[in-house]
Amino acid sequence: MDLEIILKPGSDTPIYEQIEEQIRAGVISGTLMPGTPIPSIRALAKILRVSVITVQKAYENLKRQGYIESVVGRGTVIAQVSRQTLLETRRQELESVLEQAVRLSRDCGMDLPDLISALELMYKEESS
Secondary structure (H helix, E strand, O other): OOOOOOOOOOOOOOOHHHHHHHHHHHHHHOOOOOOOOOOOHHHHHHOOOOOHHHHHHHHHHHHHHHHHHEEEEEEEEEEOOHHHHHHHHHHHHHHHHHHHHHHHHHOOOOOOHHHHHHHHHHHHHHOO
């Protein structure tokens, strides 16, 4: 099975969110392909040594977001996620990172033109 979840118990991020994030990341990266079976709620809870309720909450959120689905006779599998959904997820991740960059730049006393210059420089370096 391609599903490997590493939990950080001391993290500020709740365990159910860590599970969600890692499954979502696997789908977005293509590591977890549509139709790939994932453990049942009880099985994953046992593997991770967490509460069934914790895994259930993660799975419910992932189902609502369209990343996993229940298939009769197969259990829970990775859903066929549309390209639009994947792009929207990536944009949300980007916005979160940019919000953090803006906060840090303000904390450092960096003004907007300097932040834009730094971003342009990094963008150009990355593409070369």
